[in-house]
Amino acid sequence: MTKLISFGWIVSILLLFLYSFTQIDLGLTLTRLSWWQTIQRNFQLIGYFNRPLSTGFYLGILLLLFVFYVLLLWLAKKDKLLPKNLWWLIGLTALVLLFSYPAFSHDIFNYIFDAKIVAFYHQNPYQVKPLDFPGDPMLGFMHWTHRPSVFPPFWIGLSVFPFVLGLGKFILQLFWFKAIMAVFYLGTIWLIYKISKALNGKNIIFNLAFYAFNPLVLIESLVSGHYDGVMVFFTLLAFYLLLKKKYFNSFLSWFFSIGLKYVSAVLLPVLILGLMKKIKEQYLIKLAVILMSLAIIVVTHWYLGFQPWYLLWVLPFVAFISKNRFLVWFMISFSMGSLLRYAPFLYYGHWNPPITMINLGLTIVFLGLGILGALIDINRSPGKISSS
DSSP, X not given: OHHHHHHHHHXXXXXXXXXXXXXXXTTOOSOOOHHHHHHHHHHHHHHHHOHHHHHHHHHHHHHHHHHHHHHHHHHHHTTOSOHHHHHHHHHHHHHHHHTSOOTTOSHHHHHHHHHHHHHTSOSOTTTOOGGGOTTOGGGGTOSOOSSOOOSOHHHXXXXXXXXXXXXXXXXXXXXXXXXXXXXXXXXXXXXXXXXXXXXXXXXXXXXXXXXXXXXXXXXIIIISOOTHHHHHHHXXXXXXXXXXXXXXXXXXXXXXXXHHOGGXXXXXXXXXXXXXXXXXXXXXXXXXXHHHHHHHHHHHHHTTOOOGGGGGGTHHHHGGGTTOHHHHHHHHHHXXXXXXXXXXXXXXXXXXXXXXXXXXXXXXXXXXXXXXXHHHHHHHSGGGOOOO
């Protein structure tokens, strides 16, 4: 059974990898090799000119991912997912998706261009915008070209390194940015392992599987390449150092995470209470879940609405209280509902009405399904629920 589920997971990941290339921007040529251009055009024919088929592929792959994700969690719960198999699957997943195309977001191209403004054009990305460089070939496939950078300074500084490693070749720059995301994805999993051991040493495999194989984590951090996963690494590092009573380094890591993404500032009460030793570690984690959840609500209300990658802020902390079956079912369902928000765009090719109402409906439905599934599971075995 373990081998069959592992094989099914690998097939699902490979299908996601292949599907990502259907979304290559029509204005982008990854390489001028003739054989690749033929392949690229065939993938684009599906993604842009046969949208019902493309949407069907996406929904099928998403279903496979979540089915095998739940089965992997079941194996972990039954102690049938051995550590060596777990790490092997995690490594293979990261390796395959490292080479995927950032199918569901153009943000990574803005990361590259911000670094280009600094390292190539030698200008300030907060004072100039991509449209100020009309001859740049990246303008042919970028979005959000009409405004200066909105990303915090530490991220722009960090992004210069993969840009320089690209040696002036866009395909290499894209690879190195994706590699950065893969490294921090693995780093976050390592921290979940270390923190789980430091807390109680129990449910480590389940905690790791809960985060590492969540399809939303994979799509938003490894495929689309959102750097929220980098920020999360440093927030978890701050928490780990707090547990180890390395308070200065803990606050330093937390400060760096703010320089990457301002939202992590909401975790200040967690660090202060941890420093004062006024609250147990498990309650600190629950407080972190609450604060990050509130941050998602506030950002959703005041910014551009809800975005699926916002869940990256809270999912690593939920992993430490994953024995709470209500929370597990709720987050699985919410993750699936969030990723389904891409389906209307894939079908219609835009984010205009009625997409907003469809996505709102999907969110409400899957939040309801998550609550319903949790209640059914709890009622089937009420004596086994745990909040730890």
